[in-house]
Amino acid sequence: MAPKVFIDGEAGTTGLQIRERLIGRTDLQLISIDPDKRKDSAARAEMLNSADAVILCLPDEASKEAVSLIENPSVKVIDASTAFRTAEDWAYGFAELDRRQRSRIAAATRISNPGCYATGAIALARPLVSAGILPADLPVSFNAVSGYTGGGKAMIAEFEDETAANFTKVPYRIYAMGLSHKHVPEIQKHSGLLTRPIFTPAVGRYAQGMLVELPLHLATLDDGRSLGEIHAAFAAHYKGERFVQVASLDEAKGLTTLDPEGLNGTNRLKIFVFGSDTSGQARLVALLDNLGKGASGAAVQNLNLALGLQEAAGL
Ligand SMILES: NC(=O)C1=CN([C@@H]2O[C@H](COP(=O)(O)OP(=O)(O)OC[C@H]3O[C@@H](n4cnc5c(N)ncnc54)[C@H](OP(=O)(O)O)[C@@H]3O)[C@@H](O)[C@H]2O)C=CC1
Numbered sequence: 248m249a250p251k252v253f254i255d256g257e258a259g260t261t262g263l264q265i266r267e268r269l270i271g272r273t274d275l276q277l278i279s280i281d282p283d284k285r286k287d288s289a290a291r292a293e294m295l296n297s298a299d300a301v302i303l304c305l306p307d308e309a310s311k312e313a314v315s316l317i318e319n320p321s322v323k324v325i326d327a328s329t330a331f332r333t334a335e336d337w338a339y340g341f342a343e344l345d346r347r348q349r350s351r352i353a354a355a356t357r358i359s360n361p362g363c364y365a366t367g368a369i370a371l372a373r374p375l376v377s378a379g380i381l382p383a384d385l386p387v388s389f390n391a392v393s394g395y396t397g398g399g400k401a402m403i404a405e406f407e408d409e410t411a412a413n414f415t416k417v418p419y420r421i422y423a424m425g426l427s428h429k430h431v432p433e434i435q436k437h438s439g440l441l442t443r444p445i446f447t448p449a450v451g452r453y454a455q456g457m458l459v460e461l462p463l464h465l466a467t468l469d470d471g472r473s474l475g476e477i478h479a480a481f482a483a484h485y486k487g488e489r490f491v492q493v494a495s496l497d498e499a500k501g502l503t504t505l506d507p508e509g510l511n512g513t514n515r516l517k518i519f520v521f522g523s524d525t526s527g528q529a530r531l532v533a534l535l536d537n538l539g540k541g542a543s544g545a546a547v548q549n550l551n552l553a554l555g556l557q558e559a560a561g562l
């Protein structure tokens with residue numbers, strides 16, 4: 248029989264998108280909670296323990312509660328919140344992290360789905376740290392912009408609902424100025440960085456899509472002090488990957504602008520190596536959909552791996 252999948256929080260932004268991706272699938276069956284009981288712990292516990300896999304699309308505290316309600320040891324859990332992303336006993340759900348990550352995800356019963364910004368940042372830093380190009384202790388910064396769906400239902404209302412008390416028409420704003428954004432710990436841990444990175448996020452007045460940047464002075468690198476060598480490290484790391492691509496240096500050179508919405512509706516992430524060997528500076532950029540590879544797409548990819556289904560099914 249096809250495995251049963253329950254999405255706890257299926258009425259939220261991430262949950263709805265996962266549901267849309269899974270609804271037509273015949274290799275699994277979606278089970279849903281009575282909408283009136285979606286916040287009733289007893290009803291949730293029943294659903295959580297009767298599924299083969301559950302995807303938690305909830306705020307951190309509700310996610311922790313959901314995990315505590317699971318008593319059936321065979322239930323596989325994919326959590327989309329921040330709650331378990333640095334937990335040692337959870338597999339980090341970025342399948343392209345290294346060559347072993349897919350099998351870790353496939354073998355795990357607890358999988359943490361990465362944060363959207365973290366996905367971009369780790370996709371840029373991890374291959375360069377692993378290749379010995381980016382010194383692990385180098386102080387680096389990640390700069391990023393996201394569409395407002397990244398903030399879930401509350402932020403969507405802020406930008407779209409003219410009747411909301413905090414409705415805003417602001418075109419662009421920076422935030423997390425205290426440099427303690429919730430994604431910093433997972434970025435540091437899974438990139439292999441020894442020095443806490445600076446992370447400077449911003450949100451724009453558009454719904455979805457994001458750019459995450461890692462600017463580097465080539466002289467600060469251990470090895471690979473040219474755009475060509477950096478590009479080669481990315482190309483080797485992501486060789487054969489279906490959902491992470493590396494733009495050729497020629498493609499990058501031909502671009503004068505880059506649109507954060509370029510991969511919307513997909514589970515893909517694309518890396519660009521911009522910059523100049525002459526000036527000794529690189530501007531590395533990851534483009535992804537915060538609701539795609541940054542959330543729902545990755546959750547479906549992890550679900551497929553965890554249940555031993557076609558990795559690309561539903562994506
Ligand atoms: N949006 C994004 O781009 C990304 C989000 N995430 C993470 O995914 C998770 C969900 O985020 P997102 O979908 O954006 O948030 P939303 O606010 O859009 O959705 C959260 C859903 O959880 C429901 N909920 C809240 N508390 C409980 C509870 N105790 N029991 C059952 N349901 C509950 C909410 O109910 P109600 O409808 O009543 O509010 C809502 O439907 C968060 O942890 C977020 O950090 C991860 C990556 C990217």
Ligand SMILES: CC(=O)N[C@@H](CCC(=O)OP(=O)(O)O)C(=O)O
Nearest residue numbers: 327329362363364393397398450
């Ligand atoms: C634009 C915006 O506000 N984005 C969210 C991050 C979205 C995300 O990845 O969320 P989780 O880590 O909660 O899963 C933020 O910065 O808080």
